[in-house]
Amino acid sequence: MQLSDLATIEIHDPDFVNDPHAVYSAAMKKNWLARFPMGYVVLDQQAMRDVLTDNRCRTPIRDISAMLGVEKGTPFARFYDHFLLALDGETHRRLRMMLAPAFTQKEAAKYRPFMNETINRIIDSLDGAAECDFTKVAARYPITVICDILGVSTDDIDRFEEWVIVLSDAFSLNEETVAKVNWALAHLFDYVEELVDARRNQNEKKDDLLQTLVDLATDGESLSDEELRVLLINLISAGYDTTKNQLILMMKVLLDHPEEWSKVADDPGRVQKVVDESLRFYNPVSATFRVTNVDMDYRGTLIPKDTMLMLPLTYAGRDESFYDSPDTFNPDRDKNKSITFGWGIHFCIGMFMARALLEEALSVLVERMKNPRLADKPVFRHFSGMVGMDALPISFDPGPGPRSPS
Ligand code: HEM
Secondary structure (H helix, E strand, C coil), X not given: CCHHHCCECCCCCHHHHHCHHXXXXXXXXXXXXXXXXXXXXXXXXXXXXXXXXXXXXXCCHHHHHHHHCCCCCCHHHHHHHHCHHHCCHHHHHHHHHHHHHHHCHHHHHHCHHHHHHHHHHHHHCCCCCCXXXXXXXXXXXXXXXXXXXXXXXXXXXXXXXXXXXXXHHHXXXXXXXXXXXXXXXXXXXXXXXHHHHHHHCCCCCCCCHHHHHHXXXXXXXXXXXXXXXXXXXXXXXXXXXXXXXXXXXXXXXXXXXXXXXXXXXXXXXXXXXXXXXXXXXXXXXXXXXXXXXXXXXXXXXXXXXXXXXXXXXXXXXXXXXXXXXXCCCCCCCCCCCCCCCCCHHHCCXXXXXXXXXXXXXXXXXXXXXXXXXXXCCCEEXXXXXXXXXXXXXXXXXXXXXXXXXX
């Protein structure tokens, strides 16, 4: 195959921005590999899995940083220096090991009552209204739970929400976003520094993740202060936009399939299946990226050293060789393994937390929002690191009030 014969995907073209899946599908008809302005796009799921576990590839954070002209010493550069996705080898393993105990399936299950209570409280705040912009409901939910897990006051959400939203543009490969990301990160660095200082000045130790991390940083050997600051920003932001948009996308697909909404309401046993299928059907992570460390021979194609590979995870669930009728939303499908949460060493540490968040939300929503329907046109986000919506106006028949936490 000649690399020059491949389809080219223009990520800023309106056709792509409006319907990336259609553009990927058209390119996939030609080949599993396509071109994009910064390198190549890997379109089939097996190839994505292979690239994500191939040690001939690196995560491209430093490459992106150079491409965007991120200057040394700026908040953006400080963040990328210790950001989990930028690290590999022993440093990455050490940080993952520190976080792992707080993100097990068992630990996620402990938070289910709080998740249930939180989504009920958010719906209560609608004051019995029969319509809302669902993006606003989804926005408050994961961040409240993540704050609780970390030990961060939920009163602070108003302070950092805007900065966290801007930070998701750090992965948009767009030079114009650098100044905004620097602005947001400058605030986030100040915020987490205050948070750590306040915790260090408290007389009594608390039993939460923030305390564990602050203690590890205080011994000076396990974790440096700068690593601690970046880790906190990483955790606050990583689970926010992803889980929020996954919830919005799940609502959208269920608005398009009202029969599935009723089926879950009648049979709560279907919650997990519907969440799994939503994760396959609509992944909020538009793409992740890797760069080749060497000239890489893969499937008989030579990909030159230092080539940027874009892996559109949002499209991985639509691969015909993995799923029958992949464009059909079918929670009852047999085979439903996806790479929505990534693959390899950078596999999402928050996966169990995210699944629990989505399952608890769905089980409450089907009870409290009966017969939901689109009230106005949804506003899709432009292509950036995240697939999602800026507005999803819905109306519904309010169901019975909050049930007590299970
Ligand atoms: C539906 C929700 C979520 C999705 C779809 C998602 C997806 C992903 C993906 C695809 C990656 C790997 C990226 C790559 O390899 O380039 C990742 C990594 C990560 N995720 Fe998530 N995520 C979600 C929720 C969360 C939550 C709730 C948290 C924690 C509070 C979290 C924390 C992280 C962290 C820290 C990493 C970096 C791991 C590393 O580099 O070792 N995520 N996520």
